[in-house]
Amino acid sequence: MTSDFDKLINYIERNLSFHGTYYEKKYLKRRIRSRMKRSDSNSYREYLSKLKNDKKEQKELLDTLKVNVTKFFRNKDVWSEIDDIINNLVEEKSRPKMWSAACSDGREAYSLAMIYMENNGSTLSNNVVTATDIDDKALEKARKGIYKASRTVDIKKELSYLDNYNEYIDENENTYKVKDKVKNLCKFKHKDLIADKINRQFDLILCRNVFIYVSNEYKMPIFKSLKKALKPGGYLIIGKTETMPYELRPEFETINRRLRIHRKK
Numbered sequence: 001m002t003s004d005f006d007k008l009i010n011y012i013e014r015n016l017s018f019h020g021t022y023y024e025k026k027y028l029k030r031r032i033r034s035r036m037k038r039s040d041s042n043s044y045r046e047y048l049s050k051l052k053n054d055k056k057e058q059k060e061l062l063d064t065l066k067v068n069v070t071k072f073f074r075n076k077d078v079w080s081e082i083d084d085i086i087n088n089l090v091e092e093k094s095r096p097k098m099w100s101a102a103c104s105d106g107r108e109a110y111s112l113a114m115i116y117m118e119n120n121g122s123t124l125s126n127n128v129v130t131a132t133d134i135d136d137k138a139l140e141k142a143r144k145g146i147y148k149a150s151r152t153v154d155i156k157k158e159l160s161y162l163d164n165y166n167e168y169i170d171e172n173e174n175t176y177k178v179k180d181k182v183k184n185l186c187k188f189k190h191k192d193l194i195a196d197k198i199n200r201q202f203d204l205i206l207c208r209n210v211f212i213y214v215s216n217e218y219k220m221p222i223f224k225s226l227k228k229a230l231k232p233g234g235y236l237i238i239g240k241t242e243t244m245p246y247e248l249r250p251e252f253e254t255i256n257r258r259l260r261i262h263r264k265k
Contacts, residue, residue, distance in 0.1 A: 004044035005029070011048055016058055018065060022194055027213050031064050066135040069209065070104040072158035073111050075240060078259050079161055082204075085235055085261075086112070087119045089203050094120070095128060096203040099229065101193060102210045103131035106142025106186070107158070110178050112206070113185040114168045126184055130200065132191035142188045145178030193222050198229040205230060209239035220245055227251065230264045237261050 002010075009020040009028065020028055032047070039057055041047035051057055073079045089096035098116070100109040109131035116128055133139055149155040155176045159165040170177040191198075193210070205226055211219050223245055226236055236252070238244070238260045244252065252262040 004048070008032070008044045008048045008051075011051065012061070012065075016062055018062055019192075019194070020065075022215060022218050023065075023213055024215050028065070032061070035061050035064050063137065066138070068104045068135065068138055070107050072107045072155070073161035074108065074158075074208075075259075076161050078208075078237065078240070078261075079111065079115070081256060081259055081261055082112070082206075082237065083115050083119070085204060086115050090116070090119045093203070097200065097231075098129045098204045099200075099202045099206070100129060100131040101205060101207040101226070103133050103138075103142060103188065104135070105138045105147075106131060106145060106178075106188065107147070108206060108208070109142065109186045109188070110145065110168075110182055111161075112204075113182045114162060114165070116185065117168065117182065118162070127187045129186045130202070131186055131188045132193075133188075134190065134192050136190060139188050139190060142186075143183075145183050147176045149174040149176070193225065194218050198225055200229065201231045202229055202234060203231055204235045204237075206237050208237060209242070211242040212239060220247075223248055227264065232264055234264050235261065236264065 012018050013020050032044075035057070036042075036044075036047045038060075039047065039050055041050055051061065086096065086098075096116075098112050100112060103109045109129050112129045131142065133142075147153075147155050155174075156171075159169060159176070162168070168179055168182045170179060193207075207222075207226055211222070214222065227248060230236060235255070240258070240260055242260060244254075244260075244262060251265055253265055255261040255263050
């Protein structure tokens, strides 16, 4: 017998084009319950009935379900290592190819671009960073490159990893705008890590804090896709609480176990 929760997920998948089965059930329940509370729904059945007849709630739910937790230079200890990696890549090939997978609103991608410029000094390169996400709303914000500080979002503190961040960011009171010379290094695209093929190869891939939300059956396909998209000797960095599948470990050298930095053999 199909539960009310499963009926709700089936409706979301069929009618709202959201692949709910990709995600951990506890993650989905937590996000859906937050919308149920806001919409005064007391059960999954009641919420499904409301969802079917409320276009605004459909949009609100989709925005809630999509993973959008991000910062500039999130986990500064990781970025210190990324800085060294990019410096080495620039010395080897001057214009490395980098991919921010599940880039959300673009802050991770722009962090990569700024570190690249710190190490390279050139503003002539274009599309050094490919950044992808399934959330078109987040991608639209990423392309604009405008971020506002708030009581809970301290953009200035995020950017403080770089002493000279004003070289790359225009600051006006609580608004921070990424300069064109940084934006020109990044290309933002809609891409589903599970369903879409990756047709390029990269020297560095960041896919951080994605696997903690993905159900177990889809983790391996994503890892295999990332491995295929890495050049030999390329680096893969995942979240600090995430783990490389045992079957793939022989194909990677672990550069830093604590920070989850791996290099393809």
